[in-house]
Amino acid sequence: MLDLFTDKQAQANRKRMGAGIMLGTALFATSATAQVNETDLTTLSIEDLMGIQVTSVSKKSQSLSDSAAAIFVITAEDIQQSGATCIPELLRMVPGLNVARIDANKWAVSSRGFNSRFSDKLLVLMDGRSVYNPLYSGVYWEVQDTMLDDIERIEVIRGPGATIWGANAVNGVINIITKHAGDTLGGLAVAGGGTEERAFAAGRYGTTITEGVYGRLYAKGNSRDSYQFVTGEDSEDSWESYRSGFRVDGSLASSNSFNIQGDIYKGDLNQTVILPTLTDPAFFIDNDNVDTKGGNILASWTQYTSGGGEVDLQFYYDRASRDEMTNHEESDTLDLEFQHHFSFGEKQDLIWGLHYRYISEKFYNTFWTKLEPENADTNLFSFFVQDEYTALKDTLIFTLGSKFEHNDYTGYEIQPSLRALYSPLKNHKLWGAVSRAVRTPHRVERNATLTTIILPSSNPINPLSIPAAAGVTSNADFDSQIVVAYEAGYRYLVNQTLSLDLALFYNDYDDLRSTEPTLPTINGSYGAVYNQFTNAAAGTSHGLELAVAWQALEKVKFDFAYSYINEDYTDIYITQASDAPIHQFSLRANWKITDSLSFDFWGRYVSDAAGIYVYNPGDPYYTIDDYFTADIQITYRPTSQLDIALIGQNLLTESHEEYVQEFWSLPTEIERGVYLKATYRF
Amino acid sequence: MIAGPDSYHNFLGRKALKRFSRSTVLFLLTFCWCASVPAAPRDEYAVKAAFVMNFAMLTEWPETAFSNPTENITLCVVGTSTLPQAFQSIEGKKIGKRLLHVEAVDSQATTPKCHIVFYKDEVDTADLVRTLSAVRGKPVLTVGEKERVTKLGGAIHFYTQNGKLKFAINPTVIAKQGLKLSSRLLKIATLIDN
Structure with a gap:
C-alpha cells in the first residue's frame, strides 16, 4: 500500500515495517544530567535563568533504527551535502542499491540485483503516489523530481515490502517524502549553472493560508548538457525539464489532519537511438526528441480516534505521457486507499x-513496439493486515502480516511476511525476517x-533466407515472478558518535522471467524470429550491506556504505x-570548517558489471568496467540567508x-562536471 | 594553589604572608561561589523546565480555565520519547495557590486538558499544527523548543544566544488565548509578531 503521505502516515508506515524507523541520526536529547551539588534551578528567578549557560540538547548524536527491515534514510542534510541535482543521483549513497546512469537523461536503479533501464522489482513512491510506469513496471527516473530543498527525507527499504506495499515491492521500496507545508514558510530561490548542469533555477514560496492551514508553491527548471559515447563523440542527449507544484497541509481540529498537493511537469529530452530497419544496413542511428x-493531484485525510488510533483516507489521480520515436504512451491512474491503525x-x-x-x-504502435490490444484498462484490488506483537516490552517484537491482492493478469496473490526485532541492550538490535x-x-x-x-539473411542465427525481425514477444500465460527472502540484520551503537x-x-527466486525462441514465421518480405517471455528461470542471490556513520569530531562526519551481492x-x-x-x-565526508564555510567529499567505487546488449558484435554479453569517482562541494555562507556553493561531480576521470541499455541505445559515458549554485532564503 | 609560591616567603614577612593568604582564600572562595552558577553549563532541559515553571508563575489564566481556585495547573510535555527528568522534577511545585502537575503526552494523541503545552523538538509538524489548532483561542500557554512553534501559531519559543537560553513571546497570540503575562516577563522577553 502505498503511502507515505503525511508525516503522520509515515509514522504509521514505520510501525508497519517493524517497530518504527528512527532516523539514522536524530536529534538526541541528553536526559537531565542530574548534576548534584548544583543550585536547584527552580529556586532561581527568571532573570537569573537568562544568565545560565546551557549545554545543547540538540547536539548531533545517533540512535538506532527500531525497524525489523533493512532500511536507510536519506535526510534533508544528506541531500544538501551531496551536491546532487536530481533524485536518482542521491540514491547512490544507499547500501544495497545500484544506481547506474545510462546517458544524460536515463538511469537504471535497482535494489539487490536485476538492474536495468527496465528494472521492475522496485516500488517507488512520492508522498504516497506510486510512480512506476504500468507498461513495464519500471520508473522513468528523469521525470520524477521536485525541489530537492523541499524533500524531508527519502526512506529506502531493501528486500520485500510487499506485505504492506503490494506487488512490485519485490526487492525494495523507495519512499520520497516532501516537507509539511508548515516547514516551508517563506521564500527560497536557487539558481546556478556550469558545464554539465548548464543552467537551473527554482523558486518556492510558503505561507499561512489561514490559521492552522499552510501552503507552498514551487517552480523549477533545469537545462542539462549532453554526455559522450564510449567512442568519444557527443551523445546528443542534452535535456530540459520544467516543473511546478503546490502542497497544502492543515488541521481543522486536533482530531484530524489533511493534505492536498499536486504537480505538473514537462520534459524535452534529446536522445540518440539505434533502431532496426528492413533496408540495408538493417539499422539506422538518429537523433530523437522525447x-x-x-x-x-493527491488528497488525504487522517482522522485520529480518542483511543490513540487513526484512520487514513487517500486519493490521487496521475497522468503521464511520453512520446518518442519507438513509442507513444499515455496513462491515467486513479488510486484510492483506506487504512486503519489501532x-x-x-x-x-x-x-x-x-x-x-x-x-x-x-498506446500508439510503431514498427518497433506493438501492443495488442493497444489500449488497456486494468484494475487492482487489495487488502492487507499486519499485527505488531510486543512479546517483551522494549525487547522483543514480532510483526506478522500479509497482503491479499487481485490483479487482472494473475488473479489473487498472497504476500505474507514475518519479522522479529530483538533488543537485548539499548545499543544492540538484532532483526530477522x-x-x-x-x-x-x-x-x-x-x-x-x-x-x-x-x-x-546472412546472419548465422537467422534460420530464414530473407531478413528477419527479432526481439521479444509477449506470452498470454506469463505468470508472476516469486521471491522468498530470508533476511537478518544487526545494529550496534558503539557510542554516541559511531x-x-x-x-x-x-x-530464493522462482518463475523468473526468461525467454525462449518461437517458431520462425514469414511476414511478407521479411521473417520474424522472436523470443517469447516465459517463467523458466530461477535462482538465488545472497549478499551483505553495511552502513557506518561516524561523527569523528564535532565538525567532521563520515558516512560509509558497502554492498556485496553474489547472484546465481x-x-x-x-x-x-x-x-x-x-x-x-x-x-561521504562533511567538514564544517567554520560557521560560514563547509566542505563535502563523496567518493564511490562500483566493481565490474555486465548486461545484455543486443548490438554487441558476436556476443550480446556486454561488460562494464569498474570505476572510482568522486564529488566535491565547497559551500560559503556569507549570511544566514545566502549560500554559495561550488560543486564538482565525477571528478576523477x-x-x-556505468551501464548500457539493452537495445535501441548506444553505450554512453558520464562526463565530469562543475557547477556553481546560489541559494537565497527570505 | 592558594599558598603562594616560594618566592613570597622570601619577599613577605610571615605575618604579612598569613594575612595575604587568608584574604586571598576568602576572596577566591567568594569568587568561586559567585561564579559557580554561571560557570558550569547546565542541561538545556533543566533550564527549560525552570523557565516553564516561571512562565506558570508569571501568567494569569482567566477564571474559566479552572474549575476551582486550587485546581492544579497542568503542564503537558508533548513528544514521542520519555518525559525528561528535568520536567519530572518540577511536578508538584507550588504556583501561588495551585500545584504544577506535569504530564507526558504522546504527540500522536489528541491533546488532553492542559494549561501549558511544552512541545519537544521531535514533534513532527503535522502533529504540531493539529494540536495547536485545537487550543487556538483557548486559555492555553503554548511553548516550543524552536521558532517553528511560534511560526505555526504558538505563543512562546526558546532560542540560544551566546550559549544562554532566551525566549520570544508573541503578544498577539497571548491576547487571543485570553492570557495575561506579567510585565516582568514581557520586559525580558523578545517580542515577536509572526
Missing part, C-alpha cells in the same frame, strides 16, 4: 487497509512485441538480465561508463 508531460490491549498494534487502483493506458513477494506481469510481458534487431548497521539477505540465476542469455556489481563502496 516529449514527456504529466501531472498529478492498538488492541497492551501488546497488539494492528493495521489493516483496503486499496483500489484503476489504470487506463493508451522471512517474506514472500511477487512481481505481477506487466503489459509488455502480456501484450507487446518489441523489435530490437533485424537479422540479415553506529553500524549490517544487513544480510538470501533471496539461470543463464543470463536466457533471462536477459544483468550481472550486478559484486562490490560497491560509498564514502574525464568520463566513465
Whole structure:
C-alpha cells in the first residue's frame, strides 16, 4: 500500500515495517544530567535563568533504527551535502542499491540485483503516489523530481515490502517524502549553472493560508548538457525539464489532519537511438526528441480516534505521457486507499487497509513496439493486515502480516511476511525476517512485441533466407515472478558518535522471467524470429550491506556504505538480465570548517558489471568496467540567508561508463562536471 | 594553589604572608561561589523546565480555565520519547495557590486538558499544527523548543544566544488565548509578531 503521505502516515508506515524507523541520526536529547551539588534551578528567578549557560540538547548524536527491515534514510542534510541535482543521483549513497546512469537523461536503479533501464522489482513512491510506469513496471527516473530543498527525507527499504506495499515491492521500496507545508514558510530561490548542469533555477514560496492551514508553491527548471559515447563523440542527449507544484497541509481540529498537493511537469529530452530497419544496413542511428508531460493531484485525510488510533483516507489521480520515436504512451491512474491503525490491549498494534487502483493506458504502435490490444484498462484490488506483537516490552517484537491482492493478469496473490526485532541492550538490535513477494506481469510481458534487431539473411542465427525481425514477444500465460527472502540484520551503537548497521539477505527466486525462441514465421518480405517471455528461470542471490556513520569530531562526519551481492540465476542469455556489481563502496565526508564555510567529499567505487546488449558484435554479453569517482562541494555562507556553493561531480576521470541499455541505445559515458549554485532564503 | 609560591616567603614577612593568604582564600572562595552558577553549563532541559515553571508563575489564566481556585495547573510535555527528568522534577511545585502537575503526552494523541503545552523538538509538524489548532483561542500557554512553534501559531519559543537560553513571546497570540503575562516577563522577553 502505498503511502507515505503525511508525516503522520509515515509514522504509521514505520510501525508497519517493524517497530518504527528512527532516523539514522536524530536529534538526541541528553536526559537531565542530574548534576548534584548544583543550585536547584527552580529556586532561581527568571532573570537569573537568562544568565545560565546551557549545554545543547540538540547536539548531533545517533540512535538506532527500531525497524525489523533493512532500511536507510536519506535526510534533508544528506541531500544538501551531496551536491546532487536530481533524485536518482542521491540514491547512490544507499547500501544495497545500484544506481547506474545510462546517458544524460536515463538511469537504471535497482535494489539487490536485476538492474536495468527496465528494472521492475522496485516500488517507488512520492508522498504516497506510486510512480512506476504500468507498461513495464519500471520508473522513468528523469521525470520524477521536485525541489530537492523541499524533500524531508527519502526512506529506502531493501528486500520485500510487499506485505504492506503490494506487488512490485519485490526487492525494495523507495519512499520520497516532501516537507509539511508548515516547514516551508517563506521564500527560497536557487539558481546556478556550469558545464554539465548548464543552467537551473527554482523558486518556492510558503505561507499561512489561514490559521492552522499552510501552503507552498514551487517552480523549477533545469537545462542539462549532453554526455559522450564510449567512442568519444557527443551523445546528443542534452535535456530540459520544467516543473511546478503546490502542497497544502492543515488541521481543522486536533482530531484530524489533511493534505492536498499536486504537480505538473514537462520534459524535452534529446536522445540518440539505434533502431532496426528492413533496408540495408538493417539499422539506422538518429537523433530523437522525447516529449514527456504529466501531472498529478493527491488528497488525504487522517482522522485520529480518542483511543490513540487513526484512520487514513487517500486519493490521487496521475497522468503521464511520453512520446518518442519507438513509442507513444499515455496513462491515467486513479488510486484510492483506506487504512486503519489501532492498538488492541497492551501488546497488539494492528493495521489493516483496503486499496483500489484503476489504470487506463493508451498506446500508439510503431514498427518497433506493438501492443495488442493497444489500449488497456486494468484494475487492482487489495487488502492487507499486519499485527505488531510486543512479546517483551522494549525487547522483543514480532510483526506478522500479509497482503491479499487481485490483479487482472494473475488473479489473487498472497504476500505474507514475518519479522522479529530483538533488543537485548539499548545499543544492540538484532532483526530477522522471512517474506514472500511477487512481481505481477506487466503489459509488455502480456501484450507487446518489441523489435530490437533485424537479422540479415546472412546472419548465422537467422534460420530464414530473407531478413528477419527479432526481439521479444509477449506470452498470454506469463505468470508472476516469486521471491522468498530470508533476511537478518544487526545494529550496534558503539557510542554516541559511531553506529553500524549490517544487513544480510538470501533471496530464493522462482518463475523468473526468461525467454525462449518461437517458431520462425514469414511476414511478407521479411521473417520474424522472436523470443517469447516465459517463467523458466530461477535462482538465488545472497549478499551483505553495511552502513557506518561516524561523527569523528564535532565538525567532521563520515558516512560509509558497502554492498556485496553474489547472484546465481539461470543463464543470463536466457533471462536477459544483468550481472550486478559484486562490490560497491560509498564514502561521504562533511567538514564544517567554520560557521560560514563547509566542505563535502563523496567518493564511490562500483566493481565490474555486465548486461545484455543486443548490438554487441558476436556476443550480446556486454561488460562494464569498474570505476572510482568522486564529488566535491565547497559551500560559503556569507549570511544566514545566502549560500554559495561550488560543486564538482565525477571528478576523477574525464568520463566513465556505468551501464548500457539493452537495445535501441548506444553505450554512453558520464562526463565530469562543475557547477556553481546560489541559494537565497527570505 | 592558594599558598603562594616560594618566592613570597622570601619577599613577605610571615605575618604579612598569613594575612595575604587568608584574604586571598576568602576572596577566591567568594569568587568561586559567585561564579559557580554561571560557570558550569547546565542541561538545556533543566533550564527549560525552570523557565516553564516561571512562565506558570508569571501568567494569569482567566477564571474559566479552572474549575476551582486550587485546581492544579497542568503542564503537558508533548513528544514521542520519555518525559525528561528535568520536567519530572518540577511536578508538584507550588504556583501561588495551585500545584504544577506535569504530564507526558504522546504527540500522536489528541491533546488532553492542559494549561501549558511544552512541545519537544521531535514533534513532527503535522502533529504540531493539529494540536495547536485545537487550543487556538483557548486559555492555553503554548511553548516550543524552536521558532517553528511560534511560526505555526504558538505563543512562546526558546532560542540560544551566546550559549544562554532566551525566549520570544508573541503578544498577539497571548491576547487571543485570553492570557495575561506579567510585565516582568514581557520586559525580558523578545517580542515577536509572526
